[in-house]
Amino acid sequence: MAETSHPAAGPLHPATTAVAAGRPPAEPGQPLNQPPLFASVLRAPADGEYARYGGASTAAVEQAIGALERGTAVVFSSGMAAVSAVVATAVRGRPGLVQPLDGYHGSRALFDSTTGLFTESVDVADVQATIDALPAHGVLWLESPTNPLITVADIEALSDAATAKGAIAIVDSTAATPIAQRPLDLGAHVVVHSVTKYLSGHSDLLMGAVVTRDESLARALVDHRSLHGAIPGPMDCFLALRGIRTLDVRMRRAMASAQVLAERLAAHPAVERVHYPGLPTDPGHAVASRQMDGFGALLSFVLADAATADAVCAGVELVVHATSLGGVETSMERRGRQAGEERTPPGLIRMSVGIEHVEDLWTDLARAIDAASAGAGGGGTAR
Structure with missing residues (x-):
């Protein structure tokens, strides 16, 4: 089984990490690539005896995405499933959410329909206006670049301000990918990807990912995924990992x-x-x-x-x-x-x-x- 823990930030360039991460153990007789494991259940006792809780295919792609973002990744059956999981675990219960004026319409619709969540849309390129709109202990939801107006947010300045307010900074970095931008290194608390897009790169699967350095949040995300059943299939994991190799x-x-x-x-x-x-x-x-x-x-x-x-x-x-x-x-x-x-x-x-x-x-x-x-x-x- 591929390792599930992400490596410490080291000297490897992201181009190398994309190729090297998420491999089976480097031992004689092991396959070079993690093969898809087509099994819903494993013989007991074993880790991940039931596939809804994860498995070798899931762990391999999570290890690769986590290594690229330098955090712990949890993958989901679609990008919106990933966004929904973040709302349920990290967003719900906070007093309000600030989002981009031109952010992805699916995310905006979800936020606006979440009971008890006050939302405000701002021009995230305006740092001061964004900070002023963010309530204490609230949620700063960024896309950078945004979709579809390609607006760039100052992730570091905004994340620092969010932290100072006791808020959480979440960045949808689908458009940039970890090749061009790593929000956790800029102070963000959570990164979201639609793996469907550039990470997999071949328009042939649906998948989402959430990456964080908060291990308690990572565990909550896994628990949410298991409870709600939003686990990606083994073939989707295999294809996404193969796509990441050429990212x-x-x-x-x-x-x-x-x-x-x-x-x-x-x-x-x-x-x-x-x-x-x-x-x-x-x-x-x-x-x-x-x-x-x-x-x-x-x-x-x-x-x-x-x-x-x-x-x-x-x-x-x-x-x-x-x-x-x-x-x-x-x-x-x-x-x-x-x-x-x-x-x-x-x-x-x-x-x-x-x-x-x-x-x-x-x-x-x-x-x-x-x-x-x-x-x-x-x-x-x-x-």
């Missing part, structure tokens, strides 16, 4: 391409605005440069209106018109078409950049933008 090379390629595409989109006459912290003109550039190792592979750009954005999404051939994000394939959608995204600009397209050759991506994207803007009577072709 660094995928993210580096995708981030490099995202930078190129953001720069070219910013220069296109039909594009009104680009949201990407890798651009020096982006409001989050300075903070992202300080707290991130790369600017992520998620960006958004704004066209004249919803009809033009829909035409672009329909006109691409290589880029996939689909929701979600984080796969090896580049995907995009007009985010405002989703329920709960009414505050998103109508012409905003969120793009998750994959690992295709950037020139092929730009040719496809520019052609679709030119055709859509010409059809709408808009201006110009790509420079």
Whole structure:
């Protein structure tokens, strides 16, 4: 069985950790990779005799994610199952929760519907306004970068302020991944990931993860998962772990391409605005440069209106018109078409950049933008 404890922070680079963590014991005769264990029950006596309480497959992916974030990871059957578990264990009973204006709509809907939890939405890029809105002993829920406006929060300053208020700072770091950002090292108390996205990276599974250095909270999360049955299956764990092996090379390629595409989109006459912290003109550039190792592979750009954005999404051939994000394939959608995204600009397209050759991506994207803007009577072709 793979080790369940995370290693102490050591000299290994995250790229190496992604490859080395979550392996079976390094002993003769052991498999190189943790195989999926297709068993609901083990012969007694044994650790994890019943699969709802965990097992070798679960432990392996938890060890890898925990090592990457330098904490203890607990995985769940989906990203929303992970968020729900955090609400039940770390959030419930606190006086209020501050969340981003443009955070993930599923999380916002859950918070707003939680009985007895007062929520307030703020611009998390405004450090002082966020601190002022946070009640003593409350919850600071951050996304950085946010989805879909790619807003960058100063995690260290906000986490320090939350700690001073007796509050808990929780960061959804799905968009950044541990390759680009490690919130626990910046003072956050809890990190949440939709493993469905960049961590697994192949758009073929659902999984979530929560990581913390508070061992009592980690135990409470495991207890909640066991009681509510939100355990991921062994094949999902196997696939997620296999995806993590290439996390660094995928993210580096995708981030490099995202930078190129953001720069070219910013220069296109039909594009009104680009949201990407890798651009020096982006409001989050300075903070992202300080707290991130790369600017992520998620960006958004704004066209004249919803009809033009829909035409672009329909006109691409290589880029996939689909929701979600984080796969090896580049995907995009007009985010405002989703329920709960009414505050998103109508012409905003969120793009998750994959690992295709950037020139092929730009040719496809520019052609679709030119055709859509010409059809709408808009201006110009790509420079």
